[in-house]
Amino acid sequence: MDFGLVLQTDPPASRVVSLMKRAERNGFRYGWTFDSAVLWQEPFVIYSQILANTQKLTVGPMVTNPGTRTWEVTASTFATLNDMFGNRTVCGIGRGDSAMRVAGRKPNTLARISEAMKVIRALGSGREADLGGGTVVKFPWIRPGARLPVWMAAYGPKALKMTGEEADGFILQLADLYLTEYMVKAVKDAAAAAGRDPSEVRICVAAPAYVTEDDSPEALAHAREQCRWFGGMVGNHVADLVAKYGEHSSAVPEELTDYIKARQSYDYAHHGRSGNPDTQFVPDEIVDRFCVIGPVEKHIEKLKALRELGVDQFAVYDMHDAQEAVIDAYGSQVIPAVNG
Numbered sequence: 001m002d003f004g005l006v007l008q009t010d011p012p013a014s015r016v017v018s019l020m021k022r023a024e025r026n027g028f029r030y031g032w033t034f035d036s037a038v039l040w041q042e043p044f045v046i047y048s049q050i051l052a053n054t055q056k057l058t059v060g061p062m063v064t065n066p067g068t069r070t071w072e073v074t075a076s077t078f079a080t081l082n083d084m085f086g087n088r089t090v091c092g093i094g095r096g097d098s099a100m101r102v103a104g105r106k107p108n109t110l111a112r113i114s115e116a117m118k119v120i121r122a123l124g125s126g127r128e129a130d131l132g133g134g135t136v137v138k139f140p141w142i143r144p145g146a147r148l149p150v151w152m153a154a155y156g157p158k159a160l161k162m163t164g165e166e167a168d169g170f171i172l173q174l175a176d177l178y179l180t181e182y183m184v185k186a187v188k189d190a191a192a193a194a195g196r197d198p199s200e201v202r203i204c205v206a207a208p209a210y211v212t213e214d215d216s217p218e219a220l221a222h223a224r225e226q227c228r229w230f231g232g233m234v235g236n237h238v239a240d241l242v243a244k245y246g247e248h249s250s251a252v253p254e255e256l257t258d259y260i261k262a263r264q265s266y267d268y269a270h271h272g273r274s275g276n277p278d279t280q281f282v283p284d285e286i287v288d289r290f291c292v293i294g295p296v297e298k299h300i301e302k303l304k305a306l307r308e309l310g311v312d313q314f315a316v317y318d319m320h321d322a323q324e325a326v327i328d329a330y331g332s333q334v335i336p337a338v339n340g
Contacts, residue, residue, distance in 0.1 A: 001307050001338055003330065004030030004315035006062050006206055008272055009040040013049065019323060020050045024057045026331020032092065032206070032315055035061035036099040037068055039271060044077050051085040058088050062171060062206060062315065063153045065096025066116030067108045072131060074116075075123035078148050079139060082124070087147055091120055092171055094153035097236055102268045107240070110162055117150045117166060124148030151204065155234075156241045157186065157251045164190025169202035174234055175314070176289040177305055178255055180205060184310045205306055206315035209292040209299060210322060211329040223293040224284055225274070226320035231286045232279030233272055235260045259286045274320045296329060300337045307338070 005023040007016050020031040031050055033043045047059045059081075064074065078089050093116065095107035108116075122129040126146045128138035151169030154160045163170045164187040172183055188198035208227040212219040238252075238260050245251045247261075262281035270276040287293070292302050292314075303314055318326060 001303065001311065002030060002313040003028045003335055004032050004204070004206070004313055005327065006032040006034075006315050006317045008034045008319060009043050009046055011041055013041060013046045016046055017049045017053055019318070019327065020057060020059075021053055022324065022327050023331075024054045026327050027335045028316075028327070028330070029056065029058060030090070030313060030315060031057045031059045032062035033059075034098075034272060035064045035068075036102065036271075038102045039098060039268065044081070047081055047089070048084070051081060051088055056088070058090055060090035060151075061092050062173075063092040063094035065094055065099055065108055066112050067096050067105060068099050068103070071116050071119040071129075072123060072137060075120045075129075075148070076139065078120070078124045079126075079142055079146060082146055082148065083141075083143065087145070089148065090169070091124070091148055091150045092153060093117060093120075093150060094171075098268050098271050110158055113152065114162060114166060117152065121148055121150045121168075149202075151202065154187075155183070155237050155252075155256070156244070160186040161190040163187050164192075164198070164201060165194040165196070167201065169204060171204045171206060171315075173206050173237075174230075174290040175205050175207035175292050175302065175306065176255070177302070177309065179253060180306060180311065181309045182253055188310070202312045203310050204313040204315055205311045206317060207291050208317040208320065209314075209326055209330070210320055211296060211299060211326050211334075212294055215294055215298070220294065224287045226322070227274070227291045227293060228279050228282050228287055229270070229272060229274055229276040229319070230291055230317065231259065231282030232263075232276055234290060235263050235279075235282070239263060259283060272317075272319055296333045296337075299330075299334050303334065303338045 100107045119129040126142040130136050149168035152163045152167035153171040154163045170187045191198040208230045210223040241252050
């Protein structure tokens with residue numbers, strides 16, 4: 001199993017670079033960041049520094065979207081980084097929850113994501129692409145061997161189906177075992193139905209991880225408070241699904257929708273941060289299911305279970321008060337145990 005680190009690009013950028021360097025030293029192979037131009041600093045500028053200060057780390061957004069940049073600009077940015085540092089980027093893409101909403105726009109449609117994925121992948125890999133209206137372009141400066149995998153974030157049935165049909169990888173932002181099994185199956189089934197080899201679709205589960213000294217009530221309570229924000233972030237996507245499919249629908253598991261009934265409002269000023277006051281509606285059970293918390297042994301147990309469900313990568317959301325400690329604990333104990 002591969003391991004990734006997910007950060008927000010809060011200033012100073014030097015700290016983001018430092019944590020990514022620390023992650024690589026501890027056996028992490030991927031470095032991901034949020035991509036929301038109003039809320040955080042521009043990630044692609046920081047990727048250049050991360051790549052220059054690491055040897056093998058693959059970097060990318062979790063996730064970008066097809067609405068805040070034109071597709072040829074996004075592709076050119078990835079391709080430039082790959083030309084400089086040797087095919088060490090991955091394009092995570094989604095609807096643009098925070099990036100679009102804080103700018104007063106609606107998240108992107110699946111049709112737009114589908115078109116963007118095709119264009120960004122083709123241009124980033126040195127092929128030509130139609131930008132619309134018959135305008136076909138190709139980067140003349142890309143050297144042979146360039147490649148750009150595109151991984152899609154998804155929850156709903158149509159998005160899961162499209163991921164299996166079109167994406168190189170699937171990003172699932174929660175670590176619940178039941179929901180992971182359900183959604184990975186949906187993606188793999190869609191890939192097979194489209195005539196693809198399901199094993200070629202990489203599966204990445206991303207969730208907060210918090211390592212405690214023991215499993216005492218006090219230690220677990222603190223870990224839950226540090227990670228409760230995640231249930232609120234996932235709740236934004238679930239609320240969209242409920243609005244589209246209804247509260248009780250066979251299209252969306254009730255294990256995913258039940259907990260947001262107490263959700264009232266959400267302020268993106270606190271998005272993805274521990275102590276988010278808008279996420280008190282998230283119950284302890286959801287924190288335990290969606291995140292990976294507890295002593296080292298519990299992390300190893302859950303990650304091995306995720307691997308059995310077909311997960312290729314676990315990406316650690318590291319937004320809490322123990323960033324370095326979690327990176328080091330994973331490097332010294334969790335990753336060696338999971339990977340034998």
